[in-house]
Amino acid sequence: MLTRPLLVVGIHQEEREFGEQVARRLRSGQIDVLCIPEGIPQNKRPGEASFYHRLRHREIYLQLRQQVLRRYGLILDLHAGINETGRCADVYCRDVSLLSRLDDLELSELRTVHITAENRLTPPALEKASVHRGHITHAVAHTIIPEEVWNSRDFLYVGLEVYVTQAGEGTQDDWFFTCTLVDLILRCGDGEITEASRDEVNRALEGAQKNSQVD
Numbered sequence: 001m002l003t004r005p006l007l008v009v010g011i012h013q014e015e016r017e018f019g020e021q022v023a024r025r026l027r028s029g030q031i032d033v034l035c036i037p038e039g040i041p042q043n044k045r046p047g048e049a050s051f052y053h054r055l056r057h058r059e060i061y062l063q064l065r066q067q068v069l070r071r072y073g074l075i076l077d078l079h080a081g082i083n084e085t086g087r088c089a090d091v092y093c094r095d096v097s098l099l100s101r102l103d104d105l106e107l108s109e110l111r112t113v114h115i116t117a118e119n120r121l122t123p124p125a126l127e128k129a130s131v132h133r134g135h136i137t138h139a140v141a142h143t144i145i146p147e148e149v150w151n152s153r154d155f156l157y158v159g160l161e162v163y164v165t166q167a168g169e170g171t172q173d174d175w176f177f178t179c180t181l182v183d184l185i186l187r188c189g190d191g192e193i194t195e196a197s198r199d200e201v202n203r204a205l206e207g208a209q210k211n212s213q214v215d
C-alpha cells in the first residue's frame with residue numbers, strides 16, 4: 001500500500017477557510033494538500049430530504065476517491081465544528097491499531113472513533129466508549145461517508161474533526177492545535193509514536209491552550 005499522505009480540506013464549504021489556514025502552516029513536504037473549491041453544505045438545507053443530503057455526500061466522496069486512488073495511501077479529511085466549552089477533536093478511522101496508538105497518548109482533548117458499517121455487528125470490545133483520565137476512546141460511529149472511502153483497500157481514510165469555540169476561519173491557536181494533531185496522526189500512521197512523544201505532544205497542546213487563554 002502507498003503511504004503518501006494527503007490532507008483534504010473544504011469537503012464542507014463552511015469549513016474551507018479554516019482548513020486553508022491550517023494547510024498554510026503545515027511543515028512543507030510533510031503532506032500534500034487538496035483544497036476542494038466547491039464543497040457541499042455542512043448541514044441539510046431546511047426542508048430538504050435527508051436522502052439528498054446523503055446523496056451529495058456520497059457523490060463528493062466518490063469523486064475524491066477517483067482523484068486519490070493509486071496516488072495516496074492515507075487520506076486525512078479535515079473538518080471543523082464548534083464546541084463552546086473548549087478546543088478538542090475527534091479522529092475517525094476504521095483502523096483500530098492507529099486509533100490505539102493515539103489512545104496510548106491519553107490526550108484529554110482527543111477522542112478516537114472507530115467507524116463501522118451500519119449493517120455490521122459491532123465487535124463486543126468496541127461496544128462502549130471508555131473514558132480514561134478524561135480521554136474518551138473507541139466511541140463507535142456510523143457515517144454517511146460511503147464505505148468505498150472509509151473502508152477502502154487502497155488507502156486508509158482518517159477523518160479529523162476539530163472543534164473550536166467560534167465559527168469561521170479560527171485563531172492562530174486553533175491552527176497550531178490542528179497542525180499538531182495532523183503531525184501526530186501521520187506519525188501514528190507510520191508507527192513512529194513512542195513514550196517520549198506523549199510529553200512532546202502534551203506540551204504542544206498545552207502551549208496552544210495557554211496562548212488562547214492569554215488572548
Ligand SMILES: [Zn+2]
Nearest residue numbers: 012015079080
Ligand atoms: Zn465538516
